[in-house]
Amino acid sequence: LLELTAATGVFRPHEIDTLREVLADYHQENSNLSHVSVSLEHDGVVVGFAYYAPDSMTDRSWYLYWIAVDPGLQGRGAGSTLLRHVENDIRARNGRLLWIETSSLPTYDPTRRFYSRQGYEQAAVLRDYYLEGDDMVVFRKRLDA
Numbered sequence: 001l002l003e004l005t006a007a008t009g010v011f012r013p014h015e016i017d018t019l020r021e022v023l024a025d026y027h028q029e030n031s032n033l034s035h036v037s038v039s040l041e042h043d044g045v046v047v048g049f050a051y052y053a054p055d056s057m058t059d060r061s062w063y064l065y066w067i068a069v070d071p072g073l074q075g076r077g078a079g080s081t082l083l084r085h086v087e088n089d090i091r092a093r094n095g096r097l098l099w100i101e102t103s104s105l106p107t108y109d110p111t112r113r114f115y116s117r118q119g120y121e122q123a124a125v126l127r128d129y130y131l132e133g134d135d136m137v138v139f140r141k142r143l144d145a
């Protein structure tokens, strides 16, 4: 998963380090705290994954922390399949809203287009959040509609 995520080329090295810690924590304890990590396989090979969790300080708001598809297979529906699975799973767990944070940088233009096409609305922009000139763009989708 780390290799696949790094190969997408959009994440900074420290973000890959963070993912390493997130996955280690997941296997150690967070999988018991309603965090979910799912991977999508094609012919026995992992082609993408998603990581999501509820925000315990809210009424049934969930966060999509990570989603990535093997760069050689992007644009062929794998991401949509993963996200649909995530949404259905959260609905089955009585989730109300799914929130996604991403970057405003041009390298994330296709990613933001992906969320819009999947029915997410842009809920907020936090200017200069990540770096000067790199805003946080927050998307959300109602799952109880």
Ligand SMILES: CC(C)(COP(=O)(O)OP(=O)(O)OC[C@H]1O[C@@H](n2cnc3c(N)ncnc32)[C@H](O)[C@@H]1OP(=O)(O)O)[C@@H](O)C(=O)NCCC(=O)NCCS
Pocket: 008, 010, 066, 067, 068, 069, 070, 073, 074, 075, 076, 077, 078, 079, 080, 081, 101, 102, 103, 108, 110, 111, 113, 114, 117
């Ligand atoms: C964003 C991502 C998960 C989408 O998965 P995907 O399998 O490429 O997406 P799908 O094939 O299901 O959907 C295609 C749609 O997504 C968008 N898209 C995003 N990245 C794309 C790419 N590299 N190639 C083609 N379409 C892409 C397009 O809007 C496309 O719709 P269109 O062809 O009608 O314009 C994947 O491209 C990815 O891993 N990107 C890099 C990592 C990333 O940005 N993760 C999210 C961080 S917040």
